[in-house]
Amino acid sequence: MAKEASNGDNHAASKPPPSPSPLRNSKFFQSNMRILVTGGAGFIGSHLVDKLMENEKNEVIVADNYFTGSKDNLRKWIGHPRFELIRHDVTESLLVEVDQIYHLACPASPIFYKYNPVKTIKTNVIGTLNMLGLAKRVGARILLTSTSEVYGDPLVHPQEESYWGNVNPIGVRSCYDEGKRVAETLMFDYHRQHGIEIRIARIFNTYGPRMNIDDGRVVSNFIAQAIRGEPLTVQAPGTQTRSFCYVSDMVDGLIRLMEGENTGPINIGNPGEFTMLELAETVKELINPEVEISMVENTPDDPRQRKPNITKAKELLGWEPKIKLRDGLPLMEEDFRTRLGVPLKK
Numbered sequence: 001m002a003k004e005a006s007n008g009d010n011h012a013a014s015k016p017p018p019s020p021s022p023l024r025n026s027k028f029f030q031s032n033m034r035i036l037v038t039g040g041a042g043f044i045g046s047h048l049v050d051k052l053m054e055n056e057k058n059e060v061i062v063a064d065n066y067f068t069g070s071k072d073n074l075r076k077w078i079g080h081p082r083f084e085l086i087r088h089d090v091t092e093s094l095l096v097e098v099d100q101i102y103h104l105a106c107p108a109s110p111i112f113y114k115y116n117p118v119k120t121i122k123t124n125v126i127g128t129l130n131m132l133g134l135a136k137r138v139g140a141r142i143l144l145t146s147t148s149e150v151y152g153d154p155l156v157h158p159q160e161e162s163y164w165g166n167v168n169p170i171g172v173r174s175c176y177d178e179g180k181r182v183a184e185t186l187m188f189d190y191h192r193q194h195g196i197e198i199r200i201a202r203i204f205n206t207y208g209p210r211m212n213i214d215d216g217r218v219v220s221n222f223i224a225q226a227i228r229g230e231p232l233t234v235q236a237p238g239t240q241t242r243s244f245c246y247v248s249d250m251v252d253g254l255i256r257l258m259e260g261e262n263t264g265p266i267n268i269g270n271p272g273e274f275t276m277l278e279l280a281e282t283v284k285e286l287i288n289p290e291v292e293i294s295m296v297e298n299t300p301d302d303p304r305q306r307k308p309n310i311t312k313a314k315e316l317l318g319w320e321p322k323i324k325l326r327d328g329l330p331l332m333e334e335d336f337r338t339r340l341g342v343p344l345k346k
């Protein structure tokens with residue numbers, strides 16, 4: 001087994017990982033790579049499943065409780081012989097035999113993760129513990145989709161992986177931010193204590209087709225508002241920044257991380273940085289020049305700036321995003337128009 005590089009952070013495992021199934025080394029039976037995707041019915045998860053299913057050597061199992069995801073996102077795979085969909089909540093244990101686990105299950109939009117914060121923490125902590133237990137039992141490699149929110153309201157800009165963050169432990173976003181921080185800790189403790197092969201991606205705002213229309217995230221809000229001809233709601237002060245990554249770039253980065261030899265954490269995001277006012281102006285220009293931009297109240301603890309340093313992703317994964325914001329936004333328009341039932345006027 002290849003030696004696990006650890007980004008020079010001295011996280012080397014104390015024990016070798018457990019052996020995967022004996023079928024892996026079998027002479028006569030060449031099994032497919034069995035991949036579990038938790039949260040695979042969600043936005044990023046369903047695009048990841050599409051990409052994994054392109055490889056005929058992959059069998060994909062999705063476990064999802066449909067809190068924010070939907071079977072509809074996976075409808076083209078339902079019934080496919082290499083695909084299985086399980087209604088399952090990751091806060092309960094799961095017995096499946098797999099080689100890799102992409103652990104995405106967790107509500108991502110602030111509206112949804114704040115809706116039931118205790119459940120969000122359980123999903124991040126108990127859910128990640130359960131998936132690590134599964135990885136340990138079957139010798140699977142596990143990738144966690146962590147978040148740029150582990151940097152909180154960052155005092156270092158752009159954010160690099162060595163920055164420990166500035167997170168409010170008792171705020172309304174803490175269920176998510178601190179939940180993901182504990183999930184990262186659990187990943188490294190299982191790695192050091194049990195030799196599990198881990199991968200941690202720190203994802204920065206990702207957008208694209210299939211985002212929930214009403215999930216409250218800024219890109220989906222602005223696109224839906226522009227299509228409906230409603231004012232674009234910029235939350236005050238509007239000078240706060242985000243860096244937006246198109247979903248196909250994100251999926252490419254996640255697969256490279258899983259297949260590579262580095263544990264991470266590795267930032268995966270697009271370093272292009274925009275204020276929310278700039279984003280609103282861009283959506284207005286590209287989708288509907290008639291709409292107004294209105295300033296509305298913000299929510300507590302909203303981070304003021306976000307921009308990934310992606311040096312590690314470039315050097316260790318050979319990855320960098322290809323799709324610029326101005327090119328990615330129009331790629332969402334058709335999907336949103338179809339779901340909103342508002343065709344483009346010719």
Ligand SMILES: NC(=O)c1ccc[n+]([C@@H]2O[C@H](COP(=O)([O-])OP(=O)(O)OC[C@H]3O[C@@H](n4cnc5c(N)ncnc54)[C@H](O)[C@@H]3O)[C@@H](O)[C@H]2O)c1
Binds near residue numbers: 069089090148
């Ligand atoms: N989209 C982003 O900008 C972004 C940024 C940083 C990190 N992430 C992370 O990426 C992952 C996917 O995000 P997304 O944008 O696709 O969100 P999403 O809400 O569309 O998908 C999350 C999926 O997890 C499922 N889920 C939630 N709780 C579950 C539970 N207890 N058991 C089983 N399934 C459960 C949901 O039903 C949904 O299908 C999340 O872990 C999120 O924290 C996303």
Ligand SMILES: O=C(O)[C@H]1O[C@H](OP(=O)(O)OP(=O)(O)OC[C@H]2O[C@@H](n3ccc(=O)[nH]c3=O)[C@H](O)[C@@H]2O)[C@H](O)[C@@H](O)[C@@H]1O
Binds near residue numbers: 148204219302
């Ligand atoms: O990058 C990340 O790590 C995080 O990105 C997003 O979190 P956030 O940036 O807070 O997402 P949005 O709700 O899209 O907000 C972005 C900015 O847009 C603003 N906003 C939001 C909605 C809106 O209608 N108008 C508006 O101006 C918010 O105030 C905020 O400053 C995701 O939803 C998190 O799951 C993810 O972990």
